[in-house]
Amino acid sequence: MPELPEVEVVRRGLADHVVGRRFLSVQVHGARVARRHIAGPVDLVARLTGLGVHEASRRGKYLWLRLDGDQALVVHLGMSGQMLVEPPDAPREKHAHAIFDLDDGLQLRFVDQRTFGGLQLVDLVPDEVGATLEDAPRLVPSVITHIAPDPLEAAFEQEAVVRAMRRRRTQIKRALLDQSLVSGIGNIYADEALWRAKLHGERATDRLPLATLRGVLDEAAAVMTAALGHGGTSFDALYVNVNGASGYFERSLEAYGREGRPCRRCGTLIVRESFMNRSSFSCPHCQPRPRYRGLD
DNA sequence: AATGGTTCCTGGACGC
DNA sequence: TGCGTCCAGGAACCAT
Numbered sequence: 001m002p003e004l005p006e007v008e009v010v011r012r013g014l015a016d017h018v019v020g021r022r023f024l025s026v027q028v029h030g031a032r033v034a035r036r037h038i039a040g041p042v043d044l045v046a047r048l049t050g051l052g053v054h055e056a057s058r059r060g061k062y063l064w065l066r067l068d069g070d071q072a073l074v075v076h077l078g079m080s081g082q083m084l085v086e087p088p089d090a091p092r093e094k095h096a097h098a099i100f101d102l103d104d105g106l107q108l109r110f111v112d113q114r115t116f117g118g119l120q121l122v123d124l125v126p127d128e129v130g131a132t133l134e135d136a137p138r139l140v141p142s143v144i145t146h147i148a149p150d151p152l153e154a155a156f157e158q159e160a161v162v163r164a165m166r167r168r169r170t171q172i173k174r175a176l177l178d179q180s181l182v183s184g185i186g187n188i189y190a191d192e193a194l195w196r197a198k199l200h201g202e203r204a205t206d207r208l209p210l211a212t213l214r215g216v217l218d219e220a221a222a223v224m225t226a227a228l229g230h231g232g233t234s235f236d237a238l239y240v241n242v243n244g245a246s247g248y249f250e251r252s253l254e255a256y257g258r259e260g261r262p263c264r265r266c267g268t269l270i271v272r273e274s275f276m277n278r279s280s281f282s283c284p285h286c287q288p289r290p291r292y293r294g295l296d
Numbered sequence: 297a298a299t300g301g302t303t304c305c306t307g308g309a310c311g312c
Numbered sequence: 313t314g315c316g317t318c319c320a321g322g323a324a325c326c327a328t
Contacts, residue, residue: 001320001321001322002322003322032304032305036324061322061323076322076323077322078305078321078322078323079305079306079320079321079322080305080306080320080321095306113305113306113307114304114305114306114307114320114321115304115305115306116304116305116306116321116322116323117322168298168299169298169299170298170299170300174299174300177322179322179323186321186322187320187321187322276300276301277301277302277321278320278321279319279320279321
């Protein structure tokens with residue numbers, strides 16, 4: 001599933017192969033891919049046609065292309081989204097929901113099997129957070145102003161996040177997955193960060209020492225940086241592939257997906273638990289479940 | 297107001 | 313072999 005490192009790999013691919021190009025024509029297949037675009041798919045196609053692409057940006061799991069007129073094409077990959085750059089005669093993928101003809105003769109295609117992803121065209125606005133007198137606020141799409149900075153961007157303020165976590169009445173894994181608190185972390189990297197920090201995901205945030213909260217955020221940043229180091233080298237010139245990027249790092253995972261296999265720190269078998277209607281993987285020895293029930 | 301549960305969707309894995 | 317069922321999960325949305 002594309003989390004921050006996989007989305008960053010896609011962003012880099014777009015920066016290399018799409019920035020500097022122009023959309024000569026655009027096709028959108030089906031209404032669902034444009035469901036977040038309030039004015040609808042016909043409007044999306046009409047407004048994108050002819051626009052030039054100036055920059056590929058990312059915050060957390062959101063991608064956007066800055067286009068003419070400080071407009072942004074916001075892209076979310078959902079669970080299965082891919083951005084592919086291919087020759088026009090390449091067979092059309094079954095789930096190619098949007099196709100952009102570029103002015104270099106190639107096509108950019110948005111392919112998404114499970115259709116949780118989507119596209120929308122919105123205005124760029126100054127960011128609410130991270131701006132100082134020295135640094136002008138960065139421009140972000142109007143529809144993602146509620147998404148917090150991610151741990152790998154300059155605007156990320158760890159102390160503010162840690163204090164916000166302490167004020168919350170929630171569990172640490174919920175907090176790590178809350179994109180309005182810290183963005184970019186999904187189920188896989190949440191489990192990896194918690195394993196590294198030796199914390200059970202149900203620990204209450206308001207009972208954890210500040211240093212412990214800093215620690216788990218450091219581990220989240222470290223594991224995502226490591227994953228990026230692997231994924232960043234795995235795509236070729238014409239094929240910007242999310243799945244190819246995440247597949248390589250899979251071998252390095254310590255907790256996620258390792259149910260019944262020994263913890264690589266202590267040898268205890270990794271367990272799987274249902275949490276938030278998701279699977280959570282952890283080491284019962286290194287990451288003991290809190291004695292309190294829930295948050296009480 | 298803050299928090300947690302529900303829902304959208306497809307296809308691969310699995311059981312019989 | 314085929315059919316039904318379960319599962320994966322990001323985040324908007326809704327209920328409390």
